[in-house]
Amino acid sequence: MATRLHPLASAVTVDLAHGRIELKTPALARAVAVPATWLARAIAALGDGVDPLAKSLAESVAKDAVMILDGTADPTPEEVAYSIALALGQRGFGTCGFERFGDALTLLWNFPPATDASFHRFATALVAKVVSDVTGVQTHAAVLSTHAEGLTLFLGADPACALVRERAARGDAGPQILATLLGGASA
């Protein structure tokens, strides 16, 4: 694997005497730690204006992920998951992984700042932008299901994501939605 190693042990410095948190990453020099509930409330208060914020943050995350991949040609799912998870984890945004159900590809976002419905739009915008920037494939995302420790987002075209959002809003389970999307087969 040609991904670049990041020494996480020294990546975050918490200076309690001066009330500063510093990230030893190229993109960020200083961080401000706020409770996750504060961030969730701020995102929910933005309403439709959350997309620019999500895309702005996604550019930073994707930039770090691409740097971690270090020019790896056609990276594997594990490599991409590693790079994005590391970039998210450095910001306290949790980790992530990929799952494949037949032809349907999903992203598991573990330990995000929030999982409630007001966070879903921000989450889909952020994930879609990050994955698109890292892979070079224009994609959309939709929340397929919510569980105790995170979210499962479907990655695909916009029409498929619209179907997923519609079925999820009706309360259908994730496997049922994917089965419908895949033409009745459960992959």
Added chain:
Amino acid sequence: MSSDVIARLESLLGRVIARRAVPRLVPAPPVAPPVVASSPAPRAITPDPPRAEARVEARRPEGPAAAPEAPPVVIEAAPEAPAPVVVEAPEAVVEAAPVVAAAPVAEAPKPVVIEPRVEEPVVEAPKTSLPLPGPAKISRADDRIAASFAAGASVSPGLGDDEADHVETLAFRVGRALPKPGQVPAPPLPVTTRDEPGERRSERFTASLPSAPIAAQVADAAARPAPASLRSLLQRSVALRPRG
């Protein structure tokens, strides 16, 4: 037979009996140190007695042969005996055998009875003294030792309190080596298999970042066989179109 020979035989006989009766005796606590200090060590007539025998000798009243060597002990020690010693023992006993009163041992000086000239002292047995095994007990122990050796054991028969010694003796008798701790076979570990649910036959690509150091994660990812690239998988997912 002269009186010296008779006295010497009596002394030897008393020593043999004492040796059988009291194989090991710990010296009693010095109840009357002044008396012991003033009395010279009453050595036996044997030229080189064993150690245990010497201990017994130190508590036993002198026989006729040894009496000429240290007769003043009885007479000189009596006036200097401390008050507790005099109170515990009768006057006659203190005068006859003050050394015994100075080092009280219960029934150990049995040979005193054999000697007609010395009265048997009436002294209570100290609590710190060992229990005195009778000749019957000793003979039983001898029988057990003899039986164990007759059975083929050439190591300690394990008559003491050391259980490990006893176990080793038993293993030796059956002609089988003791298992070493590392050779004991461990119980088989339970084998568990994790099956994916039938409705979710899928592949999972997780980095599981924070659970382990980054270097370990990289090594783990490098050890797995490389699947298809994420770009190709994403293209197939993007190509999905809802039906109907």
